[in-house]
Amino acid sequence: METAPGIAKRLLKIYDRLDGHFGNLRWWPADSPFEVIVGAILTQNTAWRNVTYAIAKLKEADVLHPQGIYETPIDTLAALIRSSGYYNVKARRLATFVRFLHDEYNGQLDKMFAQDHWLLRGKLLQIQGIGDETADSILLYAGEKPVFVIDAYTRRILERHGILAGKERYAEIQALFMGNLPVSVPLYNQYHALLVNAGKSFCGKERRCEACPLRI
């Protein structure tokens, strides 16, 4: 991990340039915290567009709430989320999460989030299908906890800026952001959203850095 004292300023400069370019992105695009969690699971290694189709299907079936997912047969669930890919795996993951929510918090997200968020993070990571990024997306965007989300775009952008070498682990990169930025839910929310937008627009696997506001 980079520990040079200039890192905080570099991270803030990246934030300012992206924020100036994209403006306030108001993440996460969802109508409820539960919808955020469902979206976080469905978007694993999947284009967000395909997730929106699946979310729409769940809404049409009127099951986009904890009890609705809990009571829906796994095969029915899989059919509804077909467009998001890996639908058999993801149907099990949704079912596993709502079972956890039901068993531990009587199906109430407010109760789940009413505990130390690092303790909750550990519990979420015990659930099959919830890894680092999904857990942190749930904590930040559904629970409004100050936890920085690291994803493939974040890694790629920081690598191309020479801030990361490429072999760093998730926890190291997260510590880099959280140790060099103010602890702030709105800041973490917007910063990760900006990095995803920048990744989609200017930092794909095929390099298209010419128009990037970061001027790599």
Next chain:
DNA sequence: CACCAGGCAAGTA
């Protein structure tokens, strides 16, 4: 046609 997308788990060495 090939490649990619807002990961994760399980298996192998």
Next chain:
DNA sequence: TACTTGCATGGT
């Protein structure tokens, strides 16, 4: 610990 593979759809 460090790789590799399966999971699967829809857009470009």
